Amino acid sequence: MLALPAVCPCEAISPATLLASLLALAADVASRDAGSFPVLRRGAGEALRITRVLLAFLEELREASAAAPLPGAAVLGLSELHVAMQKLRLLLADCARRGARLWVLMNADLVASELRFVLGSVATAMDVLPADVAGASAEARELARLVSDQAWRAAVGPDAGDGRAAWSVRSMLAKFRTSAAPHAEDARLVLGRVGITTWWDCAEEVAFLEAELLERLEDGRENDNDLVLISGLMAFLVYCRIVLFDRVDAKKKADAAAPEPTPAASCAAWTPSQEALLCPITLELMTDPVTVATGQTYDRTSIKRWVKSGCRTCPVTGERLRSAHFVPNVAVRGIIEQLLVRNGASLHEQPSSKHRSAVDKTAAAFGPAAAGGVRVAVACLIARLSRGTPEEQKKAAYEVRKLAKRNVFHRACLVEADAVPWLLHLLSSADASVQDNAVASLLNLSKHAAGRRALVEAGGLSLVVDAVNVAAKVEAQQNAAAILFYLSSNADYCKEIGRIPEAIPTLVHLMREGTYRGRKNALVSLYGVLQGAASIGKAVSAGAVAVLANLLSSDREDIVNDSVALLARIAEQPAGATAVLACSELVTSVVDSLGASSSRSGKDHCVSLLASLCRHGGDKVVALMGKMPALMPALYALMADGSPVAGKRARWLINEIHRVYEHRQPPPPVAPPAGDRVIRV
Incomplete structure (x- = not known):
């Protein structure tokens, strides 16, 4: 901008x-x-x-x-x-x-x-x-x-009207500094001045400011003076969205009926192939395409790294870059987004570490106006969650979901205002959308330590487990399983979850019958819950080993790696190792995964599982592994290139295999001493 x-x-x-x-x-x-x-x-x-x-x-x-x-x-x-x-x-x-x-x-x-x-x-x-x-x-x-x-x-x-409107916004931000709510009519007049007349318009403004905030934080500009103003304006718009609009309206009908032609639609004709969407530096699909002064397009991260390394020339043309400014290429980005949507993916499915770090930096508000404004808005939301009509509760649940999505300070304010008990109450709502928003809100709040504590103290564990099993929407079931994952970061909470009779069987059922995301959430959640011998026994009784054996044939490598990791945790106990060994062809599948996995953590989990099976299964299992031709090359490769822990386990496995086979070999015949006479009978 x-x-x-x-x-x-x-x-x-x-x-x-x-x-x-x-x-x-x-x-x-x-x-x-x-x-x-x-x-x-x-x-x-x-x-x-x-x-x-x-x-x-x-x-x-x-x-x-x-x-x-x-x-x-x-x-x-x-x-x-x-x-x-x-x-x-x-x-x-x-x-x-x-x-x-x-x-x-x-x-x-x-x-x-x-x-x-x-x-x-x-x-x-x-x-x-x-x-x-x-x-x-x-x-x-x-x-x-x-x-x-x-x-x-x-x-x-x-314009004179612009100056008056800007002054009015600053006066309302000053009220936020004292945690006072501005007059609703004053806020309505300001929004009307700039054409913000619907909930959708207000949401667009918040999304833009949030993107500006995160972009500055990603670039390391924590001391940018604009951050205070951006945060204050976000709080003001959130307050307006909650107070001024009674319902969450859709995008304007005029926009929906006659949408503007997107850059992707207008430029798709001149895109010769998907190769044009690859960054010339990394040869990977661009996620943030930008154009440099020579007219060439690169991924922002790679060209930034190129310039910071001291290269001030265009990688493609070799011309000297007269400017370090990068212009976002919205046309190419639009084409990439359409391509990914057609393939069921998104540019933001896996946020970068820089983006996650930027979100972490929102743990404190940037200025007293932002802090006061958020607290005033949250107080209005809790009042509607607790005493509002069904329609007001429905809108409030959706607002909580949006508010807690990507801002740590917002989550802290919601937890402090006792939003968790009211959200747990909405899990029993007959309205599927209300239930879905309540589960998603709890998921966002469970990412905060105080939110996890509030959920457990309010007796919400069994309610979350029930949501995994019986929530009306599949997305709500998946989000409920993800809540259990965040709760499993605490050993005491894991024990509490393990004591709920339906908890582990419910996660095993989701692993077997769920969609990709449901299985993924169930796998990582169960991995966290299985921190005790009693819980591992319950997982074995629920049929987890057979389900995991089937998942090893998945075409998604992350699902395979998570399945091996969970099997490794189950095999840490003797009863779990016995159940894994009882599943025919499972060890062969794990050995195949060890050789085929491109993930370092996946290889680590494979060798950890094999070591546990040998430790609990004895020489018989070691001898069985020694007969697998693909195992030894993979173990030697892991000793050379794997992590220190994986290399140590691979070395132990190799030694055990050699020990068992040397013990089974008959001793070689002893030659008679030289000079002795030999009598043949």
């Missing part, structure tokens, strides 16, 4: 090509509707009017160049004009961007300053054009003078 990166035209570009590109760029800017700018309306209108005059000048220039080619001296002025128009297009796009209206309002002075600078660049570029660039056309010369004069004199300061 408001960064205004631009790509300079090549110095060797022909005037005709540059003019054609400039015409397309000016036409795109001039086609914007002046009514689409909720902030800085007068300045944006001035910029559009000047652009339309400029477009008329460029069209005159194109007609004149058909008779007499443009002189080479025109390249400098047209290039400067091209860069200025790129910046103007980006600036106007930011001003009209859905979801960023409140942010632009609070930065109205900065936006006006940038707009004034860009229009000044347009005027300067017009002034440096050669006098004869328009040929003999008097109309073209008059249009050029008009563009220059109007660009220099354009009044682009913030």
